[in-house]
Amino acid sequence: MELLIAIAALLRQEADRPETPFEATVTVSETQVRSTRRSMSDILETLKEKDKVTVIDIQDGKARIRTAGGVVGWVNETSVLETGRYVAKEQAAGSNPAAGAESHAYAKGFDPETETRFKTEKNLQAQYAILDKLEAAPAYRRNGRQLTEQLRKFQKEGNLGEFRK
Amino acid sequence: MKALAILPLVLGLAAAAVGCGAPQAKLTESQEYFAGRAVSAVILQKYPVYDNPQLNEYVTKVGYTVAAASDRPETFNGYVFAVLDSEEPNALAAPSGFVFLTTGLLRLCENEDELAGVLAHEIAHVNLKHPELALEKARQTQMQTEAGVGLATGIAGLATGGRYDQELDALRKAFGPIIENVADGLFAKGYEREQEFDADGRAAEFVAREDVGYNPMALVDVLKRMATASKHVYGWLGSTHPSPFDRAAKLEAFVNWKGLKGQTDPARTARFQQETRMLRR
Secondary structure, eight states, X not given: OHHHHHHHHHHHHHHHSOOSSEEEEEOSSEEEXXXXXXXXXXXXXXXXXXXXXXXXXXXXXXXXXXXXXXXEEEEEGGGEEEHHHHHHHHHHHTTOTTTOOHHHXXXXXXXXXXXXXXXXXXXXXXXXXXXXXXXXXXXXXXXXXXXXXXXXXXXXXXXXXXXXX | OHHHHHHXXXXXXXXXXXXXXXXXXXXXXXXXXXXXXXXXXXXXXXXOBOSOHHHHHHHHHHHHHHHHTSSOOOOTTOOEEEEEOOSSOOEEEEGGGEEEEEHHHHHHOOSHHHHHHHHHHHHHHHHXXXXXXXXXXXXXXXXXXXXXXXXXXXXXXXXXXXXXXHHHHHHHHHHHHHHHHHHHHHHHHOSOHHHHHHHHHHHHHHHHSTTOOOOTTHHHXXXXXXXXXXXXXXXXXXXXXXXXXXXXXXXXHHHHHHTOOOOOOHHHHHHHHHHTGGGGO
């Protein structure tokens, strides 16, 4: 049964994935390019949303990429999307109303303008302020290198990850 | 018998692996993020954040350690973990990785591995796109209301190139009820039963991965303890959840069947006791 599941998952992934190398676009606000596939390995570069990369290889949920600046390293596979698919998704879900299919139409509501309106209509200013504070804390959360340093220390003290006994 | 007991969980995970019945993600990462902020804001309107930044930071570190090893280590603006001040044992995940758990649930955990199991379960929901599916379901419900008729007209208008501003306005008006529907449902009832089973199994896999090393059985212990301790059927034990005993039994069988390994560590337990001591005063 386990073999069946593994084969099914592999087939699904292979069917979905374009052939490497391919151009991809970063889909998250920020991601770190790391030296190895390990999630706490050294950071080589930080990429921002919409940055373009070339995906060279994919292994176990990590994508080996080359950045526009020529840096080669690893990012999370789910943080990049083949550029053609990225553009199609953005078009279907956003700017062009005539291009939006009905099933994507509700997504048009989830944007900064809607947040401003929703916040005012529902009197949620205080709650959004709390969210802003949560997203900003701890202070190192938005700094990839500092976050990695803190998490490595945390894992070492807790015998986790590469420090597990 | 054990094989039969875990069969639904195994088939569910297999189905998730091949995408059967699991719709493709429709929202972009940033749209999911704004939806997540909206759902989170509504939740925060009902439940205050527990005012202890050090505790929140500790929970965040555990959460990030697990998320980094999951199938979706990053969301649009990163996972956000927050402790809510409520005696009811509960935890939930909003779209884009906003994860909340109550002081009531934290008090039921006895060590860091159990906390990691709870957070891993919520991270699994985010990985499996369950929050987005909840939004879609709420949208379909909204379409059937009187306001939804206007929404449908708006959507039809957009599809045929109608007046952009008016139709978009109709869509934005529907946003509020959709978000409130999802927020209320998440806290009171959680996700669908099969989604809860799937999240349990995936959570156990995440915490046992090489990059982590928590005890995959710890979540079983929490479920068993919650079943006997909780006075109300709420959230994690809400009406759409399977029985916690059922979940614990299935998860235990799954962990054994998969051969997932990991031991609760005394150093982590001591750390947990230190970081959560204020909850036991």
